[in-house]
Amino acid sequence: MSNKKEALFSKNNKKLISDPLNDNNPITIQVLGICSALAITVQLKPAIVMAISVLFVLSVANVLISLMRHLIPSRIRIIVQLVVIATLVILVDQVLKAYVYDVSKELSVFVGLIITNCIIMGRLEAFGMANGPWKSFLDGLGNSFGYAWILIAVAFFRELLGSGTLFGYPVLEKIGLYNLGYENNGMMILPPMALITVGIIIWIQRIKNKDLVESK
Amino acid sequence: MDVNKNSYTLGFAAIMVIIVAALLSIAAIVLKEPQERNVELEKKQNILQSVGVEVSREESETVYYNFIKEELVIDSKGEINEGIAFDVDLAKELKKDISEQNLPLYIAEVDGETKYIIPLRGKGLWGPIWGFIALNEDLNTVYGAIFDHKGETPGLGAEINTGNFQIPFVGKTIFEGIEFISISVIKSAEEDNMHAVNGISGGTITSNGVSDMIKERLERYLPYFENQNPETKIEKEVEIIFSDSTLTDSLTKIQEESYE
Numbered sequence: 133m134s135n136k137k138e139a140l141f142s143k144n145n146k147k148l149i150s151d152p153l154n155d156n157n158p159i160t161i162q163v164l165g166i167c168s169a170l171a172i173t174v175q176l177k178p179a180i181v182m183a184i185s186v187l188f189v190l191s192v193a194n195v196l197i198s199l200m201r202h203l204i205p206s207r208i209r210i211i212v213q214l215v216v217i218a219t220l221v222i223l224v225d226q227v228l229k230a231y232v233y234d235v236s237k238e239l240s241v242f243v244g245l246i247i248t249n250c251i252i253m254g255r256l257e258a259f260g261m262a263n264g265p266w267k268s269f270l271d272g273l274g275n276s277f278g279y280a281w282i283l284i285a286v287a288f289f290r291e292l293l294g295s296g297t298l299f300g301y302p303v304l305e306k307i308g309l310y311n312l313g314y315e316n317n318g319m320m321i322l323p324p325m326a327l328i329t330v331g332i333i334i335w336i337q338r339i340k341n342k343d344l345v346e347s348k
Numbered sequence: 349m350d351v352n353k354n355s356y357t358l359g360f361a362a363i364m365v366i367i368v369a370a371l372l373s374i375a376a377i378v379l380k381e382p383q384e385r386n387v388e389l390e391k392k393q394n395i396l397q398s399v400g401v402e403v404s405r406e407e408s409e410t411v412y413y414n415f416i417k418e419e420l421v422i423d424s425k426g427e428i429n430e431g432i433a434f435d436v437d438l439a440k441e442l443k444k445d446i447s448e449q450n451l452p453l454y455i456a457e458v459d460g461e462t463k464y465i466i467p468l469r470g471k472g473l474w475g476p477i478w479g480f481i482a483l484n485e486d487l488n489t490v491y492g493a494i495f496d497h498k499g500e501t502p503g504l505g506a507e508i509n510t511g512n513f514q515i516p517f518v519g520k521t522i523f524e525g526i527e528f529i530s531i532s533v534i535k536s537a538e539e540d541n542m543h544a545v546n547g548i549s550g551g552t553i554t555s556n557g558v559s560d561m562i563k564e565r566l567e568r569y570l571p572y573f574e575n576q577n578p579e580t581k582i583e584k585e586v587e588i589i590f591s592d593s594t595l596t597d598s599l600t601k602i603q604e605e606s607y608e
Contacts, residue, residue: 174503205357212364219368226375230382233390233405295503321503321550 140266148270152278154341158251159282160334161344165251169283170326172242176299179287181235182242183280189220190252191272197260198268204261213256214247221246251279286329294320391434397494398480399456399463416465418455424448426571438469439476451568456482463491466569470561473553474499477508477561481517487573490531493517495558505554516545522566530563 139145158164172178193216197204204212225243228236246252259271291297296304296316304310319325338344350356386405393408396415403411421431424447433452441449454465462485469478479495495508507513520531521542529543533555537544547555 172502174501178502203351203360205351205360207352208357208361211361215364215368219372222372223375226372226379226383229386230379233386291503318549 145267145270148267149274149277152271152274153281154278154337155344157278157282157337158254158275159279159330160337162251162254164254165249165279166327166330168242168245168249169286169330170323171245173283173287173290173326173329174294174321175291175297176284176287178242179283180280182245183276183283185221185224185242185246186249186252186279187273187276188224189217189246190255190276191269193217193220193252194255194260194268194272195265197256198263198265201261209261210253210257213253213260217252217256218247251275282330282333285333286326289329290320290325293317294325394494394496395454395456395465395467395480398465398482398492399458400492401458415456415458416454417457420453420455422451422453422569422572424451424568424571426569426573426575433467436467438467438478442469446568449568451572453569453572454480458491461485466565468495468561468565470557470564472497472500472508472557473505473551474501477554477557479508479558479561481562481566483522487576488521488523490517490520490522497554500554501551503550504548505551507548507551508554508558513545513548520545528567528570530559530566532559532563534559 152158156162159166159169168182172182193213196216197213200212221243225236255271255275260268263271288298292303294317296302296309304314304316351360389405389408392412393403393405396403396408396411399415401411401415419433421429421433421436423429429450431450433454436450436452438452441451452467454467456463456465464483464485464487466481466483467478468481469476471477475498477495477497477500479493481493482491483489484491493514495514497506497508500506500508517531522528522530524543532544533547534544535547535552537546
């Protein structure tokens with residue numbers, strides 16, 4: 133095996149983390165996990181909780197699948213991946229319910245969304261099934277971070293422009309913007325604006341990096 | 349080893365299912381107790397919140413009986429049944445026929461005043477919503493209300509569990525004269541409208557769910573409210589005296605005897 137001699141944080145391994153943040157972002161380039169990006173970006177707090185949960189589930193599931201990759205029969209590999217994801221999500225949810233009840237209340241609605249999050253299955257299928265555990269773990273981390281920053285960026289703009297708050301704190305009211313005749317944009321809290329915000333991020337990203345633009 | 353043989357695939361699936369099932373069952377059994385305790389403490393916390401007592405979940409256990417003086421179970425005719433309100437599972441009661449439902453009622457004492465706390469439960473957009481509404485001694489004015497939900501959309505329907513939504517309920521009335529109106533959640537409610545509060549933009553279905561829930565639940569308690577109202581109480585007692593057959597029997601007996 134060639135990667136036996138490879139250092140833990142070799143150039144290639146670092147790329148596994150840095151690539152998904154930008155050039156190979158799961159949301160804006162791979163266009164995975166869009167559904168959850170629309171559903172939970174009305175406020176910052178749930179978006180962050182969601183990002184942390186995905187981080188845990190994706191990196192652990194990627195490692196587990198990678199460890200089992202030589203044992204999994206190819207015809208039922210998708211089922212096996214789903215079972216691993218669902219088990220992890222349920223375990224996390226049960227533990228949270230018992231010991232960190234408030235977080236679990238925050239999270240409850242997203243559990244189903246994590247199981248169906250295409251990023252997780254996409255990475256297990258594309259990476260975990262073909263690479264070793266350490267690389268899979270890094271790939272899981274990288275993709276979760278890539279997912280997280282888009283989610284948090286979208287949630288930031290939607291909460292700020294839609295409700296005038298950040299983490300529930302009335303920012304715009306405190307700086308006195310309402311006295312100048314400013315009003316919250318109710319459109320921002322509706323799902324279509326999440327899609328448009330993601331679209332704007334994709335647009336900016338492609339202006340900066342022309343390589344990403346598909347040739348006609 | 350050929351991992352794509354049929355027998356291997358079946359065997360792999362079977363073992364995987366057994367391992368996962370065992371893992372999840374163990375987790376469910378081990379964690380059941382702390383989970384249930386959390387739910388119970390939260391219910392106590394919510395009940396206290398509805399009468400304006402803010403305590404942490406852990407404290408709610410000890411503070412609960414300082415405020416909650418009576419826990420009644422009422423039937424559909426407004427009579428008091430045996431039982432403790434806290435043990436009534438409203439989700440189960442709602443599935444029963446209206447005439448057979450047990451209606452929990454908490455009576456609290458806050459600053460020397462009696463408050464009646466009525467538990468609520470209804471349907472939101474994605475799942476159940478519930479809450480507690482506290483009425484003043486006049487059984488008309490709202491003293492406080494709190495709501496919660498299982499899985500309403502964060503930022504939209506889920507806003508029903510925030511103060512912005514709950515505080516406007518305070519001071520609203522459920523009766524107009526003697527007519528039961530309830531309190532509705534509507535779009536741009538006027539502040540002087542005594543029977544409406546402002547809904548949540550983007551959360552219309554959840555808002556409607558709250559309206560329906562309050563109306564449906566409070567309606568069940570109307571017979572009890574009537575019994576509590578002093579005027580109707582006297583009328584009822586007079587009625588009972590007259591309808592008491594043994595009494596009328598003995599009256600006629602006395603009359604008959606005196607004729608003889």
